[in-house]
Amino acid sequence: MKKKPGKAARLLHEAKECQDPEERERLGKEARSYIMSRIRGRDTSPELLVRSWVKEAGYRYRLNDRRFPGSPDIYVPRLRLAIFVNGCFWHLHECEGTKVPTGASPYWLLKLERNKERDRWNYRRLEEMGIRVLVVWECEIRTKALKERTRETFLGTLKELDALAEGKRNEVI
């Protein structure tokens, strides 16, 4: 299986660059625990879960394709669909699970805001390229029940997109 390049390195880099010593330590811890989780429990990773759904639906996909803005975690060529599996904290999801620590430095808040801004920009660029964007949030697959619900919605969305893509293909012919 192709290893996702970059994420661990990016987390470590962000930790190293952080100006606030406390934050730096916390970030370093998070980066290390992320790396450990990748080593320990590969099949528990949210990305692998979503990948398995795409596989289940029978589509070929590409991972982290750098030709597209934001290097989507999963790209499904047949549907022209970019899928991002986002951690709520890093991407500043407006959900209950996103707790920015009280007393977080303005530097740090700005950094998260920038992540979010970059996401928005990437999604917009993809849409301009005629590529659909689907985001699966970590909080949507946190529990077994949520996983099952999200899986159903996800597969339903793929089916709808497939019908649309099929319609388009027929038009061309």
Ligand SMILES: [Zn+2]
């Ligand atoms: Zn969330």
